[in-house]
Amino acid sequence: MTEILLASILTDNLALSFFLGICTFLAVSQRISTALGLGFAVIVVQGVTVPVNALIHTFLLAPGALHWAGLPEIDLSFLRIIVFIGVIAAMVQLMELLLDRFVPALHRALGVFLPLITVNCAILGGSLFMVERRYDPLEAVIWGIGSGIGWALAIVAFAAIRERLRHADMPEGLRGLGGAFIVTGLMSLGFSGFGGLVP
Amino acid sequence: MIGVLAGVVLLVTLVLALSAALMMARRRLVPDLPIAVTVNDHAPFESRFGTDLLGALAAHDILLPAACGGAGTCGQCRVRVRGEPVAPMPAERARLSRAERRAGMHLACQLRLRGPVAVELPESILGARGFDCTLLRARFLTPLIRELVLEAPPDVAASVRAGAFVSLTAPPHDFGFDAIEVPERFAEDWSELQGLRAVTTAPATRAYSIASTPADLAQGHFVLLIRLALQPPDRPRLPPGVVSSWLFHVEKGTRITANGPHGDFRAQTGTREMVLIGGGVGMAPLRAIIHERLEQGAPQPISFWYGARRRDDLFYVEEFAALARRYPNFRFEVALSDPRPDEPWDGQTGFVHAALRDGLLRDHAAPETCDYYLCGPPLMIAAVMGALDEAGVPPSRIFFDDFGS
Numbered sequence: 001m002t003e004i005l006l007a008s009i010l011t012d013n014l015a016l017s018f019f020l021g022i023c024t025f026l027a028v029s030q031r032i033s034t035a036l037g038l039g040f041a042v043i044v045v046q047g048v049t050v051p052v053n054a055l056i057h058t059f060l061l062a063p064g065a066l067h068w069a070g071l072p073e074i075d076l077s078f079l080r081i082i083v084f085i086g087v088i089a090a091m092v093q094l095m096e097l098l099l100d101r102f103v104p105a106l107h108r109a110l111g112v113f114l115p116l117i118t119v120n121c122a123i124l125g126g127s128l129f130m131v132e133r134r135y136d137p138l139e140a141v142i143w144g145i146g147s148g149i150g151w152a153l154a155i156v157a158f159a160a161i162r163e164r165l166r167h168a169d170m171p172e173g174l175r176g177l178g179g180a181f182i183v184t185g186l187m188s189l190g191f192s193g194f195g196g197l198v199p
Numbered sequence: 200m201i202g203v204l205a206g207v208v209l210l211v212t213l214v215l216a217l218s219a220a221l222m223m224a225r226r227r228l229v230p231d232l233p234i235a236v237t238v239n240d241h242a243p244f245e246s247r248f249g250t251d252l253l254g255a256l257a258a259h260d261i262l263l264p265a266a267c268g269g270a271g272t273c274g275q276c277r278v279r280v281r282g283e284p285v286a287p288m289p290a291e292r293a294r295l296s297r298a299e300r301r302a303g304m305h306l307a308c309q310l311r312l313r314g315p316v317a318v319e320l321p322e323s324i325l326g327a328r329g330f331d332c333t334l335l336r337a338r339f340l341t342p343l344i345r346e347l348v349l350e351a352p353p354d355v356a357a358s359v360r361a362g363a364f365v366s367l368t369a370p371p372h373d374f375g376f377d378a379i380e381v382p383e384r385f386a387e388d389w390s391e392l393q394g395l396r397a398v399t400t401a402p403a404t405r406a407y408s409i410a411s412t413p414a415d416l417a418q419g420h421f422v423l424l425i426r427l428a429l430q431p432p433d434r435p436r437l438p439p440g441v442v443s444s445w446l447f448h449v450e451k452g453t454r455i456t457a458n459g460p461h462g463d464f465r466a467q468t469g470t471r472e473m474v475l476i477g478g479g480v481g482m483a484p485l486r487a488i489i490h491e492r493l494e495q496g497a498p499q500p501i502s503f504w505y506g507a508r509r510r511d512d513l514f515y516v517e518e519f520a521a522l523a524r525r526y527p528n529f530r531f532e533v534a535l536s537d538p539r540p541d542e543p544w545d546g547q548t549g550f551v552h553a554a555l556r557d558g559l560l561r562d563h564a565a566p567e568t569c570d571y572y573l574c575g576p577p578l579m580i581a582a583v584m585g586a587l588d589e590a591g592v593p594p595s596r597i598f599f600d601d602f603g604s
Contacts, residue, residue: 060209066205071201071205074202074205075202076205076209079206079209079210083209083210083213086214086217087213087217089217090217090218090220090221093221094221094224097221097224097228097229098228100311101228101229101313104286104288104311105286105288105289108289108290108309109289
C-alpha cells in the first residue's frame with residue numbers, strides 16, 4: 001500500500017514522469033492560488049473516478065467479470081475507454097456545478113480548463129494505468145488519490161517557481177512559455193531522483 | 200451476439216445512471232428560486248437564482264452601461280453591493296482598484312445571484328432606459344467614419360447632457376461588405392474591404408458618444424459618429440466589428456434599439472480655460488461639449504485640438520472654423536500626422552500632442568489651471584497625457600473618455 005502511494009505521488013508522478021496533462025499544467029500555473037484550486041479539483045476527480053472505474057472494470061468489464069450474472073465467458077474490456085470517459089465526464093460536470101455554486105471566483109479563474117479536465121490525459125491515464133497494473137479496488141483508491149496528489153503537487157510547485165521567475169532577469173525570448181518548458185524539464189529531472197525510492 | 204447485447208445494455212444503463220445523477224445534483228445546486236434584488240432604497244424586485252446582476256437589472260429596465268456586452272472587459276457596469284462582502288472575481292480584480300473593491304464595488308456582469316442582494320447605483324443611471332429610434336439620414340464623413348442622425352423620443356433627447364453616450368443594439372445579421380453603399384470618392388479605400396462579411400447570430404450592443412449640438416437635441420436628433428472597427432493590421436484574420444459593420448449597412452428609416460443616455464464625461468462648471476483634444480471619432484463628445492458651452496455663453500477661452508492622419512480623415516472643419524469666427528474666445532487647431540504629398544495642406548503637420556505642446560502648453564502662463572478634455576484612440580490619449588504631465592498638469596485636471604478600451 002505504501003509503495004503504491006509513494007509511487008503515485010513521486011516516482012510515477014503523472015505530470016513530471018509521464019508528462020500527462022501537460023497542457024493544463026502549463027496553462028493554469030501562473031498563480032499559486034489558481035494552481036491549488038485546480039490541483040484540488042484533480043485530486044477529487046481522480047480520487048473518485050479511479051475507484052469507480054476500478055469497480056466497473058472488476059465487476060462488469062474484465063474478462064469473466066460478468067460471472068455473477070451467469071455470463072462467465074463474456075469479455076467487455078474493449079469498452080473500457082468509452083465507459084471510463086463517461087464516468088470522468090459526469091464527475092467533471094458535477095465538479096463544475098459544485099465550484100460554480102460554492103467557489104465562483106475559482107470557477108471563473110479556471111475558465112475553460114475546468115471542463116477540459118474531462119479529456120485531460122492525466123485523468124484517463126490514471127484509470128488506464130489502474131487496469132494495466134491490475135490494482136484491486138482498494139489499491140485503486142490509493143492510486144487514484146495518490147496520483148491526484150502527485151499531479152497537484154507538481155502544478156503547485158511549478159506555479160510557485162513561475163511566480164518567482166516573473167521577477168527574474170530572464171533573456172527576452174525565454175520569458176513566459178519558453179522558460180516554463182525549461183523549468184518543467186528541470187523539475188522532471190529532479191523527480192527522476194526519486195527513482196530508487198520504491199523497489 | 201450475447202456479448203454485443205451485454206455491451207449495449209451496460210453502456211445505456213451507465214449513461215442513464217450518470218445523467219440521472221447529474222440532473223439530481225443540478226436540481227440541488229442550481230435551484231430555480233426567486234431572488235430579491237434591491238436597488239438603492241426602491242422596493243425590491245424579483246429575479247431568478249443564477250442570473251447575472253447585469254441581466255437581472257436589464258430585465259427590470261435598469262440599463263447599466265456595458266460596452267463589452269457583459270464580458271467583464273470594459274469595467275463600466277459598476278455597482279456597490281451593500282452588506283456582506285462578496286469575494287471579487289478575476290475580472291473585477293483587473294478592472295477595480297483595491298480601494299474600490301474594499302468599498303464593496305463590483306461589476307454587475309460578474310455577480311451571479313445566489314441570495315437576496317442590495318446594490319447602490321447613481322440615481323441618474325436609473326433614468327437611462329431602453330427606447331427605439333429611427334435612422335433619419337446617414338452620410339460618409341471619411342472613408343471609415345459614418346455620421347448617423349437618429350430620431351429619438353423627445354424626453355430622452357431632453358435628458359442628454361453634452362458628453363453622454365448611448366448604447367445601440369444590432370440584431371443578428373449576415374451580409375457581405377459589397378452590400379454597403381460607398382460614395383465614389385472613397386471607393387478606392389474600400390476596394391480591399393469588399394470581401395469582408397459581417398456575421399452574428401446574437402444581438403450585439405456597443406456604446407457611441409452623442410455628437411449632437413443643443414439645436415440637434417431640441418429637434419430630438421442624435422448625431423452619432425460610427426467608425427468602422429476593422430481588424431488591426433497584425434491580426435488580419437479577425438472579423439470586423441459586429442455593430443459598427445451593421446451601422447454602416449443600415450438604411451434610412453430603420454428602427455434601432457437603443458438605451459441611455461449614460462456616462463459622466465461632461466464639461467466642468469466654472470470658468471477655467473477649457474482645452475479639448477481629440478482624434479478620430481473622439482470628435483463626438485467634444486463637439487457636443489464645445490457647442491453646449493459656447494451657446495451657454497461661456498466666457499473662458501476654449502480651444503479644440505484635433506488630430507488626423509490625412510485630409511480625407513478630416514470632417515466638421517468648416518463648422519468649427521465658423522464657430523471660431525463667431526466666438527472670439529474659441530480657437531480651433533488641426534494637425535495632420537501623415538498628409539499625402541498630392542493633397543494641398545498648408546496647416547500644421549505632426550501629431551496632435553506635439554501641436555498642443557508647441558501651440559499652447561509651452562507659452563501658457565499657467566497650464567495647470569486649465570481643464571483638459573481628451574477623447575480619442577488610446578495611443579493618442581497616452582501621448583497627450585505624457586505632454587500634459589511634462590507641462591506640470593495634475594491628473595485631477597484631465598478628463599477623458601477612452602471608449603472603455
